[in-house]
Amino acid sequence: MRYLPLTDTDRTAMLEAVGAPSIDALFADVPSDLYLNGPVEGLPLHATEMAVEKHMRRLSKKNLAAADAPFFIGAGAYRHHVPASVDHLIQRGEFLTAYTPYQPEIAQGTLQMLFEFQSQVARLYGCAVANASMYDGSTACWEAVAMASRVTRKKRVVLSGALHPHYAEVVRTMAKFTEDEIAGSAPSLTALPDDDGLITRIDDNTASVVVQYPDILGRIPDLQKIADAAHAKGAKLIVVNTEPVALGALEAPGNLGADIVVGEGQALGVGLQFGGPYLGLFAITDPKLVRQMPGRLCGETVDADGKRGFVLTLSTREQHIRREKATSNICTNSGLCALAFSIHMTLLGAKGITGLAAENHRLACIAADRLAKVPGVTVLNENFFNEFTLMLDVDARQIVRDLADKGVLGGVGLGKLFPDIDGLKGGLLVTVTETASLEDIETLATTLEEVLP
Amino acid sequence: MNQINQSGWKPGTPVASIDGEKHPTVTGNKALMLEEALIFEIGDADTYGVDLPYTPTDLPGRMGKFTRKGEIGLPGLSEPQTVRHYTRLSRQNYGIDLGFFPLGSCTMKHNPRLNEKVARMPGFLDVHPMQPIDTVQGALGVIDELAHWLITLTGMQSVAMSPKAGAHGELCGILCIRAALEARGDARKVVLVPESAHGTNPATAAFAGYSTEDIPANKDGRVDLDALKARLGPDVAAVMITNPNTCGLFERDMKAISDAVHEAGGLVYCDGANFNAIMGRVRPGDLGIDAMHINLHKTFSTPHGGGGPGSGPVVLSEALAPFAPLPFVEKAKDGSLRLIEEENMEEHHASTFGRMTAFNGQMGMFTRALTYILSHGADGLRQAAGDAVLNANYILRQLEDVLHAPFGASGPCMHEALFGDAGFAEGFSTLDLAKGLIDEGFHPMTMYFPLVVHGAMLIEPTETESKAGIDQFIMAMRSLAQRAKDGDEALLTAPHHAPRARLDEAHAARKPRLAWSEPEG
Secondary structure (H helix, E strand, O other): OOOOOHHHHHHHHHHHOOOOOOOHHHHHOOOOOOOOOOOOOOOOOOOOOHHHHHHHHHHOEEEHHHOOOOOOOOOOOOOOOHHHHHHHHHHOOHHHHOOOOOOOOHHHHHHHHHHHHHHHHHHOOOOEEEEOOOHHHHHHHHHHHHHHHHHOOOEEEEEEOOOOOEEEEHHHHHHHHHHOOOEOOOOOOOOOOOOHHHHHHHOEEEEEEEOOOOOOOOOOOOHHEEEEHHOOEEEEEEEEEHHHHHHEEEEOOHHHOOOEEEEOOOOOOOOOOOOOOOOEEEEOOOHHHHHHHOOOOEEEEEOOOOEEEEEEOOOOHHHHHHHHHOOOOOOOHHHHHHHHHHHHHHHHHHHHHHHHHHEEEHHHHHHHHHHHHOOOOOOOOOOOOOOOEEEEOOOOOOHHHHHHHHOOOOEHHHHHHHOOOOOOOOOOEEEOOOOOHHHHHHHHHHHHHHHOO | OOOOOOOEEOOOOOOOOOOOOOOOOOOEEEOOEEOOOOOHOOOOOOOOOOEEEEHHOOOOOOOHEEEOOOOOOOOOOOOOHHHHHHHHHHOOOOOOOOOOOOOOOOOOOOOOHHHHHHHHHHHOOOOOOOEEEEEEEHHHHHHHHHHHHHHHHOOEEEEOOOOOHHHHHHHHHHHHHHHHHHHHHOOOOEEEEEEEOHHHHHHHHHOOOOEEEOOEEEEOOEEOOOHHHHOOOOEEEEEEEOOOOOOOOOOOOHHHHHHHHHHHHOOEEHHHHHHHHOOOOOOOOHOOOOEOOOOOOOOOOOOOOOOOOOOEEEEOOOHHHHHEEEEEEEOOOOOOOEEEEEOOHHHHOOOOOOEEEOOOOOHHHHHEEEEEEHHHHHHHHHHHHHHHHHHHHHHHHOOOOOOOOOOOOOOOOOOOOOEEOOOOOOOOHHHHHHHHHHOOOOOOOOEEEOOOOOOEEEEEEOOOHHHHHHHHHHHHHHHHHHHHOOOOHHHHHHHOOOOOOEEEEHHHHHHOOEEEEEEEO
């Protein structure tokens, strides 16, 4: 077997040194009636590299890759061009096969990268401090809710109706166990988000208000207005962003009154990967609350020779020190995805992220105008970044399937995201990034015309 | 040792003088070892390494008053600078590709490159989680096939694939347990956890609303069955047990423990971090386990990536399977695969406890793990466990005359060998030995864990080390053990050959500097 270096000669010599007659004898503590004397039945035996690759390629071919179709799906995961150097660099063995940097003398590569990553995220979000990443945007969202409840010592959480329903569902699931009270609502089908409706639901018992920016229908809420209302009631404003490229064009949430900004970082560097691994981003505007943050943090220090270096720090918040009193049970971050994000962000810089955002918005505007001309289609949004909602007279899920049959991945039917709300079934969420060509947009429009009844 | 310098020498500035250094360089570089400044020090807002400009536009935007007003403050680098920056940083890291990583309970095994190649096939890498189901049958096929392997290898009923990492998997298992108990109207309040458990165990139980109590160990380093039985009762929801345990021993009484817990109305959670030792040798389902997470990044060779991403599927017994979180892959009668989500859960999976993550779990890790599993096959996985255990026993027996092995007499160890610091000269600690190991070209072992052994050193060689590599490690450990006993002062300031000397962690925590800010003045 190609991954096992021991030879039978080695095994014999080592067994002799150990004083055991066989490898099986080393398992003497396993009750003999439960010990398996041969390979588990019903499973295939080892296979060559060539055979395994062939098998996996066959599975891979059963999927329609986004690059092979006009592609307009977003809803929390975004397809952007990833520069070739990103994937090359993250595959360097010293990054790929390193452990969590608990031994800083031989992990400065990962640690300096994390310090840079935290700094990049903090600036993109307009925050003071970002952590070294969480599992994904949805789990980061829940961790933010939990942190806000810890800080305010209140238990009521107001969710915007236009928060990604999967994020809302993660929060509801976790809250069942922590006994936080979740106040949700259905999203309003209005051209602008119903900020006033959200504000009326904030009361003195509210620990946090969770708003997505841009929201699940692609609209842009007025964060400052919501922040002012939340703060007046002693609540924290949590802003969720699922598309970091949008922040190349939109004002940073931290500059608009957000207390905690969380999001999904997948759009930069990571790729679609059918949903994971992704990259949870987590940042706060008030550095005094840093000891209440979940997850790993990397900080600057010096070594014994007086040279600058970096270490994981403030770990007294974490489970391996605090055990049952930890701020979170999280143990892993999303290190390699954070590296991919950071490299992509370094290649972009301020100019690149601004230009990339402008291009996304330009193409989205063109697409919205073109699709609005398709009979039976209206554009819901008054404002948007690179994602907007079309209203159809039929269940958009069927239209999505019909488009796929014609080789177009045309978006997400809102009925899939909000199965319980009949009024949303006609909604089709369309996302346009720099990867879509004008020709792709035209194909979407004409195919939509064909499949609409 | 020099005084702590508050600002610290930084790469990019001349080195004036470093006390005692034999051949100082003005750059601080040492031939192949190059110092590298931060992107904030070498990049600027006008530089970039991507294709710009995009098409300029005069179209009116649709973002209204919400556009960004000020500078973002993000530095950019050209592509050549970027490649060099990260290449230089990478060389300051230790990795499995470079050498031996004997990190107990972390299973740092070789990461096959076929896994990486497969994960980058366009049908896996470039597929959206919300694509129409007909266009992702291959992706669902990977999940289904991997699930089948995990269920069969563990002898369990079902598996929840979506948890993002081991601790997330633990949470999933404990939430299934709570949901199952609540479904039968049985609100229990206590979870029992051995003292030697991973810190995530009590943190997870606390999160799920349980109070935790310690299970005592016997002098062998195993769970004290009688003490456990005495504590069981109507208030105990579950016990969380690691098997093989964190002392590197198989819990001989596991079946009896499970039976006792079940009889008292509780459920058994097994921390599967150490599954590598027993895969293909014994099935946790046969030991009476109700839930166990599997760290794909440990047992099934997906890369640790400098701290994640992990992946923590949870295998479940019949009692817990109905409560598993969404989404779920299910095979229809016609053989096609579908994803069970909120949209269609009512008819299939109505008692789920909810959703733990936005999408379908760590697909990129599933493809890698499945590739690894298919490469090894049922016979190779069994051999891998055997070799891992053999390597650990070899290390245990080759070092127990120079290092204190507290459970050396408790029978063969499993995949990890545990030592303590007894016999070290006064003022010398496990940390000093570990830092000496860095100079010898090895990553330190897991230290001060489990908490039940003073100055614990937990060594897990895995099956992917050669005998020659292990012999060299043993040679280094014997030398370092002797130096720690003799009180060799050079050990107290080790490492001497790493990119950095010991870092001042107290300084970092006292006045945390967690993000770049422009220097004053």
